[in-house]
Amino acid sequence: MEDAELEQIRKARLEQLKTQGGGGAKGAGGNSSQDQAQRQKQTANNWLPTAEARKSALNQILEPEAADRLGRIRLVKEQRATDIENRLIMLAQSGQLRQKVTEDQLKELLNAMADNKEEEKIVVSRRKGWEDDDDDLLDL
Incomplete structure (x- = not known):
């Protein structure tokens, strides 16, 4: 049953790709750039159903x-x-x-x-600088 559903999804995707591929050739000069932009947008969003x-x-x-x-x-x-x-x-x-x-x-x-995610973390280690509280003790 799952194989049949996957096959239907594949067929639908193949038909979608065929219609997208054929649409650019039919369009006029001004429409082809719009069609191409729309196809690129759909392709970019296709992986996210x-x-x-x-x-x-x-x-x-x-x-x-x-x-x-x-x-x-x-x-x-x-x-x-x-x-x-x-x-x-x-x-x-x-x-x-x-x-x-x-x-x-x-x-x-x-x-x-x-x-x-752990590899992406940035760890900031601060060095003691010139504004240490210990320096204040030397002024006594």
Whole structure:
């Protein structure tokens, strides 16, 4: 059943790409630049599906336990859950997911993304400068 749904999604995407590709050749001189700009905008936003498409894609991608965990994460940190969802959808679209994601696999993905976040942190260490309180004691 999932294979049939994925095949329908692929067919719909293929048709969409065909219509986008054919639209530029038909347009007149002034419209072609507008069509091209619109196609670029759609292509840029294509990896981020609508809310309904996201929900249906995640239902196909995640096992129920993993979906439940992601829902609990959303209650605490909505941005983190959205980042995980985006990553999962991109992995599925690129064909890197061969089966539904289990709760353990979701935990691994969460840990991997947390490691990346820690690497991005900037630590500022301040040196003692000329405005130390210890300098005031020398003036006595």
